[in-house]
Amino acid sequence: MSAEPMTVASMLTLLFSAIMINNVIFARFLGICPYLGVSNSIETATGMAMAVTFVMTLCAIVTWPIQRYILNPLHLEYLQTIVFILVIASLVQFVELFMRKYARGLFDALGIYLPLITTNCAVLGIAILCIKLNYNLVQSIIFSFASALGFGMALIIFAGIRERFEVTDIPGPMHGAAIGLITAGILAMAFTGFSGMVK
Numbered sequence: 001m002s003a004e005p006m007t008v009a010s011m012l013t014l015l016f017s018a019i020m021i022n023n024v025i026f027a028r029f030l031g032i033c034p035y036l037g038v039s040n041s042i043e044t045a046t047g048m049a050m051a052v053t054f055v056m057t058l059c060a061i062v063t064w065p066i067q068r069y070i071l072n073p074l075h076l077e078y079l080q081t082i083v084f085i086l087v088i089a090s091l092v093q094f095v096e097l098f099m100r101k102y103a104r105g106l107f108d109a110l111g112i113y114l115p116l117i118t119t120n121c122a123v124l125g126i127a128i129l130c131i132k133l134n135y136n137l138v139q140s141i142i143f144s145f146a147s148a149l150g151f152g153m154a155l156i157i158f159a160g161i162r163e164r165f166e167v168t169d170i171p172g173p174m175h176g177a178a179i180g181l182i183t184a185g186i187l188a189m190a191f192t193g194f195s196g197m198v199k
Contacts, residue, residue: 018146031122045159049152060144
């Protein structure tokens with residue numbers, strides 16, 4: 001895909017594919033920890049989605065030139081994972097400091113899950129995937145942004161369903177994690193309906 005020039009159609013295809021068809025949670029099974037952990041309310045899910053979108057997109061902007069102009073020319077590709085984790089950790093620290101100062105309520109609501117973006121396999125996985133798929137910088141940014149949107153969409157949908165659980169009569173053995181995991185599985189199956197729409 002990277003050998004061809006980017007057209008509006010190819011950009012839209014990449015966007016749709018990353019959000020719906022190859023959703024980072026439902027198709028790639030990355031980012032499951034925050035998906036299950038921060039989806040108790042739409043407010044915290046939205047905050048986490050925004051933070052991950054910022055970090056994931058910015059990560060693509062920073063890691064692509066590092067890979068292209070530092071790691072590849074110096075034949076240090078084996079350091080990719082370590083370098084990318086350091087970049088992600090730095091970006092998360094920036095987001096954490098910003099939210100602590102300007103969005104204290106959201107910072108307190110996210111709690112331990114905000115620093116866990118550092119070890120969120122979705123952020124690292126998408127950064128590495130951009131390199132593996134041989135995307136150029138523009139494609140990497142679009143793919144990372146769209147993947148983050150897909151992550152946020154999945155998180156918010158799941159949070160909305162879990163909020164309904166609070167006022168729904170659920171059989172005793174299904175309370176808590178059981179109904180959550182069953183719902184997550186049904187959502188994943190529903191999204192497989194998009195597979196095959198884009199080659």
